[in-house]
Amino acid sequence: MNRFLARYANVMDGISVFIGQGCSMLLFACIAVSAFEVVMRYGFDSPTVWSTELAMTLCASAWVLSVGYVVERNRHISITMIQMLVSPKVWRLLRLIQMLIAVGAIFILTLALWDPAIKALQRMETSGTALNSIQPTYLKVLLVVGCILYLFQLAANVIRWVHNTEERLPMGIELITLLIVVSLLALMALGVPLGITTLTVSLATAILYFGERAGFFVVAANVGEVLHKYELIAVPFFVFMANVLERSGIARSLFDSMAIMGGRFRGSVAVQTCVVAVVLAAMSGIMGGEIVMLGLIALPQMLRLGYDRKLSIGIICAAGALATLIPPSVVLIIYGLAAQVSITKLFAASAVPGLLLASLFITYILIRVRMNPALAPIYDIPETGLPFFKRLKFLKGVILPGALIAGVLGVIYSGVATVTEAAALGAVGAIVVAGMRKELTWTMARDAMRQTVLTVGSIIWLVLGAVSLIGIYNRIGGGEFLRGLLTALDIAPIWVIVVMMLIVMVLGTFLEWIAIIFITVPIFAPVVVDLGFDPIWFGVLFAMNIQIYYLSPPFGPACFFLKSVAPKGVELQEIFRAVLPFIGLQAIGLFLVLFFPELALWLPSMLD
Structure with a gap:
């Protein structure tokens, strides 16, 4: 037997x-x-x-x-x-x-x-x-x-x-x-x-x-x-695109090109890492793969050049987590489905806040290294000393990913194609880019698709369970009960939004982000509308909150992703300490968008 x-x-x-x-x-x-x-x-x-x-x-x-x-x-x-x-x-x-x-x-x-x-x-x-x-x-x-x-x-x-x-x-x-x-x-x-x-x-x-x-x-x-839900198909397309780009070596070429084009100044490698993270986020829409790539490429480079360990680690985690916010963010796609709002407008609304966070990170880096030059020695690759026009030839590592980003986001914002169709074009474009780099092989494409199946296969069953639970809870009156509690709070409407953000932060200590979205958004979104706020703006706040959750101890996924590829000797506790200043910067960005909604809403208004 x-x-x-x-x-x-x-x-x-x-x-x-x-x-x-x-x-x-x-x-x-x-x-x-x-x-x-x-x-x-x-x-x-x-x-x-x-x-x-x-x-x-x-x-x-x-x-x-x-x-x-x-x-x-x-x-x-x-x-x-x-x-x-x-x-x-x-x-x-x-x-x-x-x-x-x-x-x-x-x-x-x-x-x-x-x-x-x-x-x-x-x-x-x-x-x-x-x-x-x-x-x-x-x-x-x-x-x-x-x-x-x-x-x-x-x-x-x-x-x-x-x-x-x-x-x-x-x-x-x-x-x-x-x-x-x-x-x-x-x-x-x-x-x-x-x-x-x-x-x-x-x-x-x-x-x-x-x-x-x-x-x-x-x-x-x-x-x-x-x-x-047809829009949900965009998720595996963007995940596949990210897997192909990761295996084609484009991230390493992009980092090298940006480092050379950035020239010689104190903290240049850290600044270029933030810039590359923005580009990678716009190419993939998923956070885990980006942090792994930056951890393999940028972290050893900064440590080799004598950069401060905590500053280097914090930059990798914080900049890598920008993929939760910068379009085509998978978090925003799932939020759009749960809140039943335009994903195209969510992408447009998140662009400026995403760049705002990246700017806060870069500003923090430049201030820190100016106050303490020992934190970041000057990058000494010979090519960085060339005149600007002679360095232009190194832009070739930026051209292909730049064209792919422009193509995918361009067809979305122009209305030529839906988000799902644009994601399909992005997946095809990633294959083309890999082919142009002579990195396209059957084994590479097969492994990228297998990893996509594993990633999305685990996500979809979590979605099924969360959707089933919230659907039943709403049928028995739970949604109305919780909405009644929120709207009955004797505080200004903007502070109700703050309470929602705090609830999301607490849930982020023990729940995965997809479960948080499907459990909270169907309840929160109607309340947001009843209070007179725009659910698109709330979606940006939600994504920024999720980004804070990605970094926050004790279960910050970004920290664990980096630990999996960090050089020997980098401990998890050290990573947790390193991300604390960047969590503070993310909180500043969140409150700026909270109290100045036009930071998120002016670009979507141009699409109407």
């Missing part, structure tokens, strides 16, 4: 890896379809009727079917703080409990999705569009298949780990809110992945509050809605 179970676990691992890596081909096809639509619509004035539904179907397939791969590689997002507080034997037992909770949650979700899928197959539901495809039927069946794959892989993980009511609850919304919060904290403390945590709580709430049949229907409706 033990041999059979071990054999099952190994076979399941192989199936999950094969399907997950195969999903990368679906994303390739999705990029091609979206880019083809842009060319046909604007190049030949012959738009297709099938590209949108096909792109959504391909991307949804990659998201859902990659879950076994994500579970097999243990890439789910979770909080493991309790691991540091208990013995290995206790943690082993808790890990088993986590996996059993996950099995139970996904099994119940499968039951909830089963009936809608069968009914859709019987009726062969169609989209009702010009194409009138069977996409709704396919997506409902796809969710069931994904859940079954999830269950089988979870069962394999459990095997490996072992061997190596119908009536409405008579509770007030206050008590239900308290129970939901306590349940979330308890499951997260156990280290249960956040997607499973939110799914478990949402399933339990729906079943206990509505009963089994109605609860299943509500959960299935909320979860299925996520796969119909």
